[in-house]
Amino acid sequence: xxxxxxxxxxxxxxxxxxxxxxxxxxxxxxxxxxxxxxxxxxxxxxxxxxxxxxxxxxxxxxxxxxxxxxxxxxxxxxxxxxxxxxxxxxxxxxxxxxxxxxxxxxxxxxxxxxx
Amino acid sequence: xxxxxxxxxxxxxxxxxxxxxxxxxxxxxxxxxxxxxxxxxxxxxxxxxxxxxxxxxxxxxxxxxxxxxxxxxxxxxxxxxxxxxxxxxxxxxxxxxxxxxxxxxxxxxxxxxxxxxxxxxxxxxxxxxxxxxxxxxxxxxxxxxxxxxxxxxxxxxxxxxxxxxxxxxxxxxxxxxxxxxxxxxxxxxxxxxxxxxxxxxxxxxxxxxxxxxxxxxxxxxxxxxxxxxxxxxxxxxxxxxxxxxxxxxxxxxxxxxxxxxxxxxxxxxxxxxxxxxxxxxxxxxxxxxxxxxxxxxxxxxxxxxxxxxxxxxxxxxxxxxxxxxxxxxxxxxxxxxxxxxxxxxxxxxxxxxxxxxxxxxxxxxxxxxxxxxxxxxxxxxxxxxxxxxxxxxxxxxxxxxxxxxxxxxxxxxxxxxxxxxxxxxxxxxxxxxxxxxxxxxxxxxxxxxxxxxxxxxxxxxxxxxxxxxxxxxxxxxxxxxxx
Numbered sequence: 291x292x293x294x295x296x297x298x299x300x301x302x303x304x305x306x307x308x309x310x311x312x313x314x315x316x317x318x319x320x321x322x323x324x325x326x327x328x329x330x331x332x333x334x335x336x337x338x339x340x341x342x343x344x345x346x347x348x349x350x351x352x353x354x355x356x357x358x359x360x361x362x363x364x365x366x367x368x369x370x371x372x373x374x375x376x377x378x379x380x381x382x383x384x385x386x387x388x389x390x391x392x393x394x395x396x397x398x399x400x401x402x403x404x405x
Numbered sequence: 406x407x408x409x410x411x412x413x414x415x416x417x418x419x420x421x422x423x424x425x426x427x428x429x430x431x432x433x434x435x436x437x438x439x440x441x442x443x444x445x446x447x448x449x450x451x452x453x454x455x456x457x458x459x460x461x462x463x464x465x466x467x468x469x470x471x472x473x474x475x476x477x478x479x480x481x482x483x484x485x486x487x488x489x490x491x492x493x494x495x496x497x498x499x500x501x502x503x504x505x506x507x508x509x510x511x512x513x514x515x516x517x518x519x520x521x522x523x524x525x526x527x528x529x530x531x532x533x534x535x536x537x538x539x540x541x542x543x544x545x546x547x548x549x550x551x552x553x554x555x556x557x558x559x560x561x562x563x564x565x566x567x568x569x570x571x572x573x574x575x576x577x578x579x580x581x582x583x584x585x586x587x588x589x590x591x592x593x594x595x596x597x598x599x600x601x602x603x604x605x606x607x608x609x610x611x612x613x614x615x616x617x618x619x620x621x622x623x624x625x626x627x628x629x630x631x632x633x634x635x636x637x638x639x640x641x642x643x644x645x646x647x648x649x650x651x652x653x654x655x656x657x658x659x660x661x662x663x664x665x666x667x668x669x670x671x672x673x674x675x676x677x678x679x680x681x682x683x684x685x686x687x688x689x690x691x692x693x694x695x696x697x698x699x700x701x702x703x704x705x706x707x708x709x710x711x712x713x714x715x716x717x718x719x720x721x722x723x724x725x726x727x728x729x730x731x732x733x734x735x736x737x738x739x740x741x742x743x744x745x746x747x748x749x750x751x752x753x754x755x756x757x758x759x760x761x762x763x764x765x766x767x768x769x770x771x772x773x774x775x776x777x778x779x780x781x782x783x784x785x786x787x788x789x790x791x792x793x794x795x796x797x798x799x800x801x802x803x804x805x806x807x808x809x810x811x812x813x814x815x816x817x818x819x820x821x822x823x824x825x826x827x828x829x830x831x832x833x834x835x836x837x838x839x840x841x842x843x844x845x846x847x848x849x850x851x852x853x854x855x856x857x858x859x860x861x862x863x864x865x866x867x868x869x870x871x872x873x874x875x876x877x878x879x880x881x882x883x884x885x886x887x888x
Binding site: 325327338340347373 | 419422426427429431433434435436437439440442444446447450453454457458460461467468471474475476478481482483485486488489490491493494495499502505506508509510512513515516517519522523524526527534636637640643644647650651652654655656657659660662663664665666667668669670671672673761763768769770771773774777778780782783784785786788
């Protein structure tokens, strides 16, 4: 089985186009009340850059590559972890009148609210 | 055969991550499903990060001898960067969220720039297209890093005033042109092998320096109230940079995640600009509030100050109250006290709603988060288009720390810098109470005709202190009635 991925030329442009379109449509459905968590949440999503940093660092063969790669992983991990932490905190705060969260998530939401 | 297994797992994990990110963001379409959305996206991230350690089975010959050190470095970087940011993210006050998001965003841009730097210094990229994309990603990532850091410094209050000099735009354009020219030298040096004047690594360093300087210069002149737009722009740019570096590394998960965020950030940016009735270019390139002062027609009437306790009691006996929160509420950290007051009103059968303007605060939706933090149920919070018609039927509009977003000049005064901006119709309410620190003008530096209206009462003071007085007044009333 051939597992290699070739994303060159037009294939890459198609991927970019479809992803941009999907992002535009998905985000267009997010209500204004959630715009801050949306922003920190999408901020978290581009934290995936840490994977690129790991690739660069693990393949490093010189000291400067190790240094820059370390920097990339450090920042990327900060982006991902920080973005997740604040988004999760904010979303746990949104409650409807009478604190009636959907039953199956009540205990969890309660726990986060306390944390 | 077995050598393919790590590759298979990495590919599957990245694919799962890309799907879970989009599914998670899709679940953000309602406050009820959103908490599970971020968890779903989080699992995607975890899977992708863990799987990427399997790269150790496919590293090049040159990196083999460094593998032990590299793995240790990776673990340390993940623990320090991830742990530190996690800790700060759990601890940060909700009012400080805009600068925190700016900071995390800058980190993402920096990481994308660093990946590009590894590729460029190692001359690992092949062909002019890949090299060009690497440079473009590096440029955008570096601009996003330094720009986000300046935005953080402004929001944190480290930089207090917008820094503006004459000919700023010409300087910015020159820096950008020079950076692009240096990028051309990097391409020529890497592809041709021949060094122009300087060695290629020096050109690369100059390229990054130029991009970083541009990010700083571009952000310095932008004022505090324009920050919702600026944060959106940098979020979008970081996404774009990540997507481009994903192309360079041939990693579709990075390409997809980056481009989804790039498009999302662009959409939010346009929404914010629309909510201010200004173009994005106008926000970034003009010094708002510095515009030559036009002759403002003297506003008829006078300001009428009232006591906080009287205002509180008036609202206690009102039927319908709409509250308009603004950045002043966040600055005074008064969101908890506000909801305490609202609960007293609700106990007295007053119908209370919140009206939030799209650009109230320092990032899109900041007021919604602050109200949610205080415990206000989200079904009481309404956006501009959903509540604007209700003001005419409201007994009281309570404006707390908001100014330009309720200025009727936006509707009527063609010469006003905010003319055409959609505003909350607080002036249509029977009575208006404005909680304000002093008689100062709003961010835009314009007088607010609302304050001079016959139905308007000014309550001067820090929002927190004013609300405490209102709460006391309404409580005393209840006690007196019970006695």
